[in-house]
Every structure is written in C-alpha cells, then in structure tokens.
Amino acid sequence: MAGxxxxxxxxxxxxxxxxxxxxxEFEMPAISRFGFVPGQxxxxxxxxxxxxxxxxxxxxxxxxxxxxxxxxxxxxxQDGFMSNFLCDMKEEDEIRCQGPFGDFILRPxxxxxxxxxxxxxxxxxxxxxxxxxxDESRHQGRQLWLLFGNRTEKDIYYHDEFLGxxxxxxxxxxxxxxxxxxxxxQVLRGYVQDHVAGLAKGRSDMQAYICGLxxxxxxxxxxxxxxxxxxxxxxxEKYD
Ligand SMILES: Cc1cc2nc3c(=O)[nH]c(=O)nc-3n(C[C@H](O)[C@H](O)[C@H](O)COP(=O)(O)OP(=O)(O)OC[C@H]3O[C@@H](n4cnc5c(N)ncnc54)[C@H](O)[C@@H]3O)c2cc1C
Numbered sequence: 001m002a003g004x005x006x007x008x009x010x011x012x013x014x015x016x017x018x019x020x021x022x023x024x025e026f027e028m029p030a031i032s033r034f035g036f037v038p039g040q041x042x043x044x045x046x047x048x049x050x051x052x053x054x055x056x057x058x059x060x061x062x063x064x065x066x067x068x069x070x071x072x073x074x075x076x077x078q079d080g081f082m083s084n085f086l087c088d089m090k091e092e093d094e095i096r097c098q099g100p101f102g103d104f105i106l107r108p109x110x111x112x113x114x115x116x117x118x119x120x121x122x123x124x125x126x127x128x129x130x131x132x133x134x135d136e137s138r139h140q141g142r143q144l145w146l147l148f149g150n151r152t153e154k155d156i157y158y159h160d161e162f163l164g165x166x167x168x169x170x171x172x173x174x175x176x177x178x179x180x181x182x183x184x185x186q187v188l189r190g191y192v193q194d195h196v197a198g199l200a201k202g203r204s205d206m207q208a209y210i211c212g213l214x215x216x217x218x219x220x221x222x223x224x225x226x227x228x229x230x231x232x233x234x235x236x237e238k239y240d
Pocket of ligand 1: 041056057058059060072073074075077078079080081082083084120121123237238239240
C-alpha cells in the first residue's frame, strides 16, 4: 500500500457527468502500481494564487487494479478553490496527492448490504461495487442495494453503468430516487431516507454504508438506529 507518500497524479481523461460534475481519471507516473482499498480517499494539494497551500480529500471512485490509475467523481462547489481547480484541469496536467487514507471500507464478513449515497457520495460505492461484483468470492451472492438520491434525471451519475451491473448480477439492486424527477421518471421518488425503512426494517442482520453531506448522513443513521440497528452495522463518510 502506498501509505503517506506524496505522488504526482496526471489527468488522463476528463468526462462531464452533469453540468457541474466530472469523472476524472488520473495516473501516477512515478509508480507502476497504486494499491488502495475500495472506499479510501486521497488528499490533494495545490497552492492558491495568494500563496496559501490547500489540501482537500476526494474519495477514489474506481476499483483497485494492477496499474497506477484511479478515478474521482467530483462536483464544482460554488466559490470553492480545489473542486473548481480539479474540474478545470486539462488532460496531461499534473497535481500532487497523498494517500490512500481512510477506514470507510468494507468490513468482512460480507452481509446483505445497503449502500446509501447522494450526489458525489456515490464515489466510494462505485469503487466498492465494481470490486465486490468483480468476483463471486467477494460478494458471495449476498443481496446488495444501492440507494442513490439525486434531484433530477440529468443529475444521476453513472446511471447506465449501474443499470448494466444490475442486469449482470441478480443480487445487485440499483435503486435511484429523484426528489424532482420529471413526470416520465418510473423508478423511486423522494429522498433516500424515504426508502431506507422499506429495505432495512426487521433486517438488523444487514450492514449499511452511507456517504454524502452531513445532513443526509445524520438523517439515515438516526433512521436506521430507530429501526433497532446496532451502530456498528452503520458505517458512514461525511463530505462536509
Ligand atoms: C473524506 C472526504 C471525501 C470526499 N470526497 C469527495 C468526492 O469524492 N467528491 C467531491 O466532490 N467532494 C468530496 N469531498 C469534499 C471535498 O473534500 C471538498 O470539501 C469540496 O470539493 C469543496 O472544496 P473546495 O476547496 O472547492 O471548497 P471550499 O473552499 O472548501 O468550500 C467552499 C464552501 O462550500 C462548502 N462545502 C464544502 N464541501 C462541500 C460539498 N461537498 N458540497 C457542498 N458544499 C460544500 C463549504 O462549507 C464552504 O462554505 C470529500 C470530503 C471528505 C472529507
């Protein structure tokens, strides 16, 4: 594992996911393999025009591989420096990062699991789900639900990719929910917490992972605890 080393990371691919969100793929030219565990994050460093050095955390959104590549899913925060700096990077541009860090990782043994995300909170789950579903011995046929909340259809990142994974794996249930979906939207409506009880009630044998902004994380943790879930079965990562 790369530990606390600082690495240069070169942008090799930049794909818009929505008006304000990008999928960015990097490679680390100084190393041949970058080891990390799905769910971990990297710390990015950049000097601002006024000379202040800024560091910000970003979850790795790709599964580990045999190379030195990784991806991020990030959105532009209004008046924020780092998120806009990263979104404005051009292919071949470099930035320094440190890591991997974090213990928001899958805890064995694998159980039936709900992954709850809003917005770019999907990043660690994209990594975890590709890794888990990549090998039967990792998911062991457990039931895996991804409850993914966004505002409208155009805000759902990686929609086709998750539909594809669900078509391939009968034990993976992709549940996107929209708070302001169009009249044509046929799947779930409302906030993620409106759908948690339906999956989690009477199932305190399961595990939940939650990722996104503080308010959403809090609401879902409280809800699961009110359903009798042990706090140790609820793992979370907050972005703010
Ligand atoms: C462990 C961890 C992992 C993270 N992973 C991701 C990720 O995968 N993708 C991603 O897009 N972000 C992620 N974040 C958030 C990220 O680190 C930054 O906080 C965010 O990009 C804003 O940084 P900034 O320098 O652009 O703005 P800042 O100058 O830090 O913030 C500007 C303003 O926006 C508010 N703000 C901060 N973060 C957010 C946010 N996420 N949404 C809305 N408002 C915010 C601040 O309170 C502040 O008022 C993660 C945070 C943590 C702690």
